[in-house]
Amino acid sequence: MDTPKKNPFSLQIDVSRFEKATEEEKRQQDVMSESTTFFKDGMRKLMKNPLAVASMIVLILVIGTIIIAPMVVPYGYEEMISVNGKRDKTAKNLGPFEYSKREQAVIDEGGSVFPHIMGTDSQCRDYFIRVVEGTKISLSVGLFASILVLIIGVLYGSISGYLGGKVDLIMMRIVDIIYSLPDMLIIILLSVVLNERLANSNNPVIQSLGTNMVSIFVVFGLLYWVGMARLVRGEILKIKNNEYILAAKAVGAKSSRIIRTHIIPNCISVIIITTALQIPSAIFTESFLSFVGMGVKAPMPSLGSLANSAREGLQSYPLQLVFPAVTIVLIVLAFNLLGDGLRDAFDPKLRR
Amino acid sequence: MAENTAKKPPLLQVVDLHTSFTTDKGEVQAVNGVSFTLEEGKTLGIVGESGSGKSVTAYSIMQILEQNGHITQGQILFQGNDITHYSSKQMQDFRGKKCSIIFQDPMTSLNPVYTVGNQIMEAVLVHHEKSKAEARDIAINMLKLVGINDAERRFKQHPHELSGGMRQRVMIAMALASEPWILIADEPTTALDVTIQAQILELMQELQQKLNMAIIIVTHDLGVIAQMADEIVVMYGGRICERGTADEIFYHPAHEYTKGLLRSIPSVDNMKEKLVPIAGTPINLLNMPKGCAFCARCDNAMKICLEEVPPELPLPDGHYASCWMNVVNHNYVEEPADE
């Protein structure tokens, strides 16, 4: 190799720098970025989203409270407050951290009484534990209803999308018909009819859940899966058009394998995102139904029925409405923001 | 330089242009110190592979970068005026009247809701004080100019009724409706078939002669460049590898990347031989080497190439190249050729 005869920029030229670089040195320049999986990359994005992180913290706090509160708080959600084994009729509509006369007496004598964090209701029950229990009921209704929607919607949508052709055509027209039904009307009709039917049932599961709860599930199962089904079908139609499905066919893979290894993993993120967004809407519907008196049965509380019963004393005890209402808003908002965050982080459509 | 001041400034001069994008993975330097000159009525070809910064350079001139992109350094001089400091109003005037752009995909660059004629008229009306009827006449004439038969009928059609080649013609008609000095063509024929590509390229050459406009053609296709360009800029990893006349670049390439590129494409001469590919993978702009962008793939890479970005050296015949090999072989000339 020639050494430079002349130095172009009056720099001090070091001849050794003009030696040929070794393969090793060159390879060091060409490093591949760190390996990330789709999931890791998505989580990294999710963790960068402040709203999503805040929502997650809120939800963890709420769920933590649901688990811990019944262990710590010595009151039950359906029992009247009693002092020394006797019912305390004076503990009616107390404000937060207030004590009834008889409780005050106990404290004065040196005994200890667990504080009523949110006060008590008109029937002398600790309101905090009722709100906690109501949140638990609302959350589980939301969760189970969404799972129900998930199962029915995904099954229906994937069958329709994968088979295509005439089957798809007929299945989607059914979805269109269900879509066009006025849902609130159907819900009210169904719960009236179901209530009558199920009231006489001896089935222990139905008895313990309450007929209204069962009818909510039935309503979700019958009506709310259509959105999910449409979405899954659309997603599958799109995935089916990708060349990797064709490649799998060219390799000789059977339909079951293609669905299992290619189609499901590729639409799972869309399904998770939709489910996360379905939960708040289910909670909302449940609360609404309970508020209008078609939801869970007393004495079982839900956030909606708590708000409903607080309505009567609204002028004197507005906080009794504020507590469940704020909880609903908090949960619904947190789930919605988390769902949005999940979509931003995991939806393949928004990538690249 | 003293005698040059009296001379008219070149039509377009890009000096040390830097454009970067803010992404969630960090700042990406898409264009890194690009300079070139475009003279009136000439064609400049910018060639490079994806991620070389060739399109970003074109978009920087028009200032139509995406939200997260911005020019960080350098000047773009149009007839001696720096347009990087133009207000958005001045820029609007510059776009269209002085400089127009056509894109790769004629499908998405036309609005499907309006008729073809409407869109050309719109382009005329934005920049000129004309009545509707006059604009309509201009639009129909433009359609005729770009070789569309039956212009009156096509005028009333929507973009989806036209074929790809026809749409690209309409795009050109729109771009030329306000009689710009410069036409920037960003991969104008990549989405088209060869026979249609030939039509469009010929049309562009014909119009250039008729209207005496300058063209900047951005492409990855060396064949298209060879046919169209007077001057060529070769880009890699956001930097210019070399620039010069078409003959210089094709027959005396002075950068290892250009040499490798010319060796690696199949041509009539090397049909029977094995191709000589460029090794390695294209550069990742997020992970730029310290030295020359091409060093990891270069067969003749030296130690200095890994450490220091090569300076742009003047070679004979108005040819500039940034490659340390020219220092080793002492190809460069001491002073720029034009002085």
Added chain:
Amino acid sequence: MNNTVQNTEKNLVEVRDLQEYFPIRTGLFKKTMLKAVDGVNFSIKPGETLGLVGESGCGKTTVGRTLLRLYKPTGGQIFFDGNEVTDKNMQNYRKEMQMVFQDPYSSLDPRMTVEDIIGEPLDVHKLYKSKGERRDKILELMGLVGLNAEHATRYVHEFSGGQRQRIGIARALAVNPRFIVCDEPVSALDVSIQAQVINMFEELQEKLGVAYLFIAHDLLVVHHISDRIAVMYLGRIVETADADELNESPIHPYTLSLLSAVPIPDPNTARAQKRIILEGDVPSPLNMPSGCAFRTRCRYATEQCAKECPPLTDRGNGHLVACWCK
């Protein structure tokens, strides 16, 4: 077809009168047949490369996919190694005939690791006895296409276009096929990467003796890699010849204009080149002209062209042309 040639040398793949029609809804109750492929004949010998060129919409991709029965052929026969390939026995031939796709992005499942993508054909055909054997085979294939073994557990989005195309090729090679349909395998790649992939195809052919049907629109690339070339226009083959013969003395007017339209990467040649610029666009396959499909853009078109579709006739040396011209 030249019968003598067919009988003396055994063809690996033979396609006779292949047809593929797609029904297109053109009205509320009306359906029109889109004749994507309309009577295509060709044959490929072991270890040979047949290039298939044509513009977009001419049906070249459909030919490749129908050949592998990814679409059900409307008519015609496909023979492999002298036996007819049908729906029933296709599963066996999946090990013999494979495909490399155009788009290195959409042809690889983004949720799978490189290992699983290349391993899929092995899984489907149960070509290994133990996990270790599977892994060894995958690593061997990765070495064959020049991929770094360390990258086996990575996901495809971390790779560049050229590397992805290598993954796709390794997947096709996993079952040891004797024939691969390459559907525009380099057109989505950067210029500097195309040569790497073209060379790899050639090297693999030398090493493994596979035959290719190489579909592309870039005539220079096709000419470089192919032994013979077939030119398609609107669902039919208009000319077939040896690669050099086709390039030097094309007969069909469409081939002539196609060749002259190719931009040559050489300024002097490009300036001197006399182009035959075709007028107009390719007609819609839903509304094909009568007779010869090319006649609407052909400068030599006569009345006969409008009446009758010219058959492929031999002009010597297996140079087949479908044109009424002499």
